[in-house]
Amino acid sequence: MPPEGALLESHTLRVEHLGRVDALDKIKALVMLPDGIHVRTEDVARYFEVSTDAVRQLTARHRAELVENGMRVLRGADLRLYHSDMVSLWGAEAAKSYPQAATQLTLYTRRAVLNIAMLLRDSDIARCVRTYLLDAEDELRTGYTNLDRRVTDVEACLGGVGVALQELGPVLSRMSYRLDSLDRRLDATNQVVGAISNRLCQMSEDINRVDARVDDVVHQLRDLRRSRKRR
Template sequence: MPTEVALLESPALRVEQMGRVEALDKVKNLVMLPDGIHLRTEEVARYFEVSTASVKRLTDRHLQELTGNGMRVLRGAELQSFHSDMLSLWDGEGRESYPQAATQLRLYTRRTVLNVAMLLRDSDIARSVRTHLLDAEEDLRASYDSLDRRVTRIEGCLVGVGSALQELGPVLGRMSQRLDSLDRKLDVTHQVVGAISIRLTDVSQDVIRLDARMDDLAHRLRDLGRRRNG
């Protein structure tokens, strides 16, 4: 697990933590400009409870890294446009006291502030942010280890299941053969039943014809008896 010193010294380790900006608000409320996106050097210094000069020196030393993580320097027309936008968004009495930089303005995002927290040595707030990041990293590693153990146990169970299935294979094969034999016997039985049904239909028709002949014979016998008696 990385240490606080390693986090301070290693750009690669800082990159790994760069997306976890929620750590800032877990340590202390981060006050943004009215756009909800940016902070000035003054707000960053106020968050870390250090001087603005300390923040400026830090950003000068790590300008490339911080610029890569969202820091911008506004000048000229871009600066005036930003001030105009902020004043239009400012709500309440603070509007009149909003300081407008004359020549240039450094802007930070949450990602940049987190970057500063992983670089600023002389700030209790920055140390708390780093501690939170490292503790969360350890919890995450513990969760991964627990998950890995559970997966290992499941794999062990699956090995046992595989062995059982291999043993059941021949049994299932024999059952399948018996079911196939029963299917064939049922087909033959259906054929026999069908043939019997046809024979019974023929017999039924023969019985009907025999009944008709018996009725005819009975009529003739009655007629013959009447003629003899007459």
């Protein structure tokens, strides 16, 4: 992990971390204006526990970079419109204490404030924000390393499974052949059972016919005996 001071010197490194605006509230609560989007120079100075002059001097040295990340200066009609919007957001009573800039107002987004945290040297709060950013990056990198290691372990396990499946291939083939043989023998057995069943049905019909003939003979014998008795 690079030292937190590296962010002071490297514009490229600062750009890589500008999306982590959550780092601000991790170190200290940043109180926004009623619009929920901006803070003033005074608010930035209060957050970093430095003077407003320190913030203005830093802004003057890095104006182009800060403008890219949301800082803007309101004047004239834009300033009057912004004051009007703020008064409506604050409400009638609170608006009486709302401070209105006379000629211009510098506003900062969270992204711009984070940018200042990576540029401000003489602030313990800014130093803590920079350290938090780099620690979080190091934890993320460690997490990726652990994830890569787990993926490698899984791939190794899957490779072992592949070898086992290859070894099981011939065994499964033989089992499949034996099952096919059993299926054929079962079909033949079913055919034999079917033939026996048909034969038994025929024998049942023959027995029924014999029974009928026996009944006829018995009836004839009875009739014959009766006729003899009458004589």
